[in-house]
Amino acid sequence: DMIRTGVSKGFDGVRWDIRPSPAFGTVENRVFDAATNILEVGVFAALTHVLVEHFSRLYDAGEPLPVLPDWFVAENKWRSARYGLDADLIVSRDGATESARDGIARLREELAPVAADLGCAREFAGLDTILTIGASYERQRSVAAAARPGQGLDAVVVFMRAELAAGRTLALAEFATLHACERHYRPRINAPP
Numbered sequence: 258d259m260i261r262t263g264v265s266k267g268f269d270g271v272r273w274d275i276r277p278s279p280a281f282g283t284v285e286n287r288v289f290d291a292a293t294n295i296l297e298v299g300v301f302a303a304l305t306h307v308l309v310e311h312f313s314r315l316y317d318a319g320e321p322l323p324v325l326p327d328w329f330v331a332e333n334k335w336r337s338a339r340y341g342l343d344a345d346l347i348v349s350r351d352g353a354t355e356s357a358r359d360g361i362a363r364l365r366e367e368l369a370p371v372a373a374d375l376g377c378a379r380e381f382a383g384l385d386t387i388l389t390i391g392a393s394y395e396r397q398r399s400v401a402a403a404a405r406p407g408q409g410l411d412a413v414v415v416f417m418r419a420e421l422a423a424g425r426t427l428a429l430a431e432f433a434t435l436h437a438c439e440r441h442y443r444p445r446i447n448a449p450p
Contacts, residue, residue, distance in 0.1 A: 274334075284309075293393050293417045296383050296425040303380035304364075307371045314371075325350060342392050358388060390426045399429045 259265040275286045286305055292298045315322055325333075329347045336344040337357065345354040355363075365384045372381035390396065400416040401409035420427050 291393055294420040294423060294425050296386065297393065299377075299380035300383035300387060303372060303375075303377040304384065306375055306377060307368050307381055308364075310375055311368055311371050341394055342388075362388060386426055390428050393426075396420075396426065396429065400432060403429065403433070 259270070260267065264270075275284060277283075278285050288301055292301060312322055325347065329350075329352075333344075333346045336346060340357075342357045342361075344357045346357055346360060347353070348355045348360065361384055365381070365388075369378065369381065372378045391399070397413045397416065400412050404412035416427070416432055419432060
C-alpha cells in the first residue's frame with residue numbers, strides 16, 4: 258500500500274526497526290549500537306541470529322511467544338536510547354523491570370546453546386566483552402573525559418580508529434598505551450600531569 262500510494266518508492270523506504278527485504282529474501286533489523294570494530298559487528302549479528310532462531314523454535318514448538326503491550330515496547334526503546342546499558346527495561350506484561358545489563362547477561366546464559374547450534378558461539382560470547390569493557394558509547398565517553406582539555410572529540414576519533422584497526426574493543430587502559438593517541442590523550446591514572 259505504501260508503494261501503491263506513493264508514500265514510499267520501495268521497501269528500503271520503510272523506516273521500521275525490523276523490515277522485510279524482498280530483494281534478498283531476508284529480514285533486516287536496525288543495529289543496536291554504532292559498532293567501531295569487527296568484534297562488535299559479529300556480536301550484534303550473532304545476537305540477532307540467536308534471538309530469531311530462539312523465537313522460531315518456540316513458535317515451531319507451539320509455545321507462546323513473549324509479547325509486551327506496544328507502549329511498553331516504545332518505553333523500552335526510549336529508555337534504551339536515553340540510558341543505554343544502564344536502562345531498566347520492562348520485561349513482562351505486569352510491568353516487572355530488569356536492568357539491560359542483567360537482561361543481556363541472562364540471555365547470554367540462556368541462549369548460549371542456541372548460539373552453539375548455529376555455529377556462532379564465539380561471536381555470541383562477545384556479549385561478555387561488551388558487558389565487561391563497556392558499550393561503544395561508554396568507551397567513547399571515557400576516552401573523551403580523560404582527554405586533554407579541548408581534545409575530547411579528537412581523542413574519540415583516534416580511539417574509534419584504533420578499535421577499527423585492532424578489530425576488537427579496547428579498554429581505556431589499553432588505549433592509553435597506544436602511541437597513536439598521545440597527541441590528544443593524557444592518561445590520568447598513575448601518570449604525572
